[in-house]
Amino acid sequence: MLGLSWKATISLVLVGATLVLCVIHIALFHDAKTLFFYLALDIVFVPVQVLLVTIIIERLLSERERQAKMKKLNMVIGAFFSEVGNALIRQMVSSCEDFTEAAQRLAISMKWSNGDFREASRFAMGHECRFVPQATQLQELRDLLLGRRMFLLGLLQNPNLLEHDRFTDLLWAVSHLTEELEARKNIASLPATDVEHIKGDMARAYGILTREWLAYMEHLKTNYPYMYSLAVRMNPYKANTSPVVS
DSSP, X not given: OTTOOHHHHHHXXXXXXXXXXXXXXXXXXXXXXXXXXXHHHHHXXXXXXXXXXXXXXXXXXXXXXXXXXXXXXXXXXXXHIIIIIHHHHHHHHTTBSOOHHHHHHTOOOTTOOHHHXXXXXXXXXXXXXXXXXXXXXXXXXXXXXXXXXXXXXXXXXXXXXXXXXXXXXXXXXXXXXXXXXXXXXXXXXXXXXXXXXHHHHHHHHHHHHHHHHHHHHHHHHXXXXXXXXHHHHXXXXXXXXXXXXX
C-alpha cells in the first residue's frame, strides 16, 4: 500500500475485513442467501444514514464548533473592552451633548432579562449621539487611542475575528478614528469643517461600540454572572461608577 494516503489505506483494510467476514459466515453457516438479503437491506437504508451523518450530525458538530469559537472570541472581546472599549466609551460619552435618555436606556442592572437587552439594542440601533467635543477632549481621545494602538493592531491580526463581522467592523472603525486623530498634530487649531469630519468618525465608532458592548454584557450575564456583576458596577455609560458593592 505504498503511496496510498492513510484514508485510502484504512478504507481498503475495512473493505477487505468485510469480505473476509462474509467468506467466514458462508463457510460456517452455508447460507449465502440470508447474508446477501441483509446486505441488500442495509444498502436500502444507506441514503437515510447519509442524511443523518452528513446533514444532521454534521450540523450539530458544526454548531458545537461555532459555539466554541464564539466563546474564544468573547474572551478577545472582553480583553478589548477591558483595555480600550470601556475607556473609549467614557471618553466619547463625556462629549455627547444630550446623554440623559441614553444613560437611562443603557443602565444595565443585575435584574435585566434578555428582553431588556433586546430593547436596549433596538434603542442603540437608532440612537445618534450629538458630539460637541472640546479641543481638550479630542486631545484626550487622541492620547487614549494612540496609547492603545499596538493592542488594537494585535487584535486585527487575530484570524478568529473573521468569524465575527460586527466586531471586525468595530475594530476598523476605531482604528480609522485613531488614524484620523494621529494625522492631526495640533488638535487645538482645527477648523470647524475638520472637527465635523472627526465627529462623523466618532459617531460611526460609537454606534458599533454601543451595540457590541450590549451584546457582550448579555453574554456575561448568561455565562459569567460574577464578571457581569462588576461590569454593572463599572458601567461606562454611567457618570459615577464604583467597584464597591453597595
